[in-house]
Amino acid sequence: MTPHRFPLTVYYEDTDMAGVVYYANYLRYIERARSEIVEQCGLDQVAMRSEGLVFVVTRVEADYISPARMADRLEVVTTHRAASPVRWTFDQEVQRGGQVLFRAHVVAVTMTTAGKPVRLPAEIRAMNT
Incomplete structure (x- = not known):
């Protein structure tokens, strides 16, 4: 499967007192990329919610490799697949100019509200077909 690419820019609000991206913001970045993938699959999460269905992340395994800084142009590169009828898995990287700064493996499921x-x-x- 072709990786999904999601560009983003680091803003002042994304950084901590050391001037680097605050660690939890990487989770926000990869969440945004996954939301784009859901939309590209033709799904409307607002409509799903009104029908009583939501996506829930059940596992995140993350490695922080190198810091990003204010004004960096980043890209979230995501490879995803439906691993089973109930589990959706993602391998995600946050990159700067092709250099991997952050890497995560994410598992999500669909649940009723x-x-x-x-x-x-x-x-x-x-x-998967």
Whole structure:
């Protein structure tokens, strides 16, 4: 599968007192990229929510490799697949000019708003066929 690419710029508000991207913001960056992928799959998360379905991240394994700084132009590179009928997995990297700064493996599932796991939407399950 072709990796999804999501460009972003580091702003002052993204940095900590040392002038580098605050560690938790990398999780925000990769979340934004995943939201773009959901939209590109033809899914509307607002409509899903109104139908009682949401995506939930159940696992994140992350490595912080090198810092990003204010005004850096970054790119989130995401490879994703429906690993099973209920689990959606992502390998994500935040890169600056091709250099990997942050790497994460993320697992997400679909649940009802009441907390019951359900199968991934057909648009996502079809990625494995």
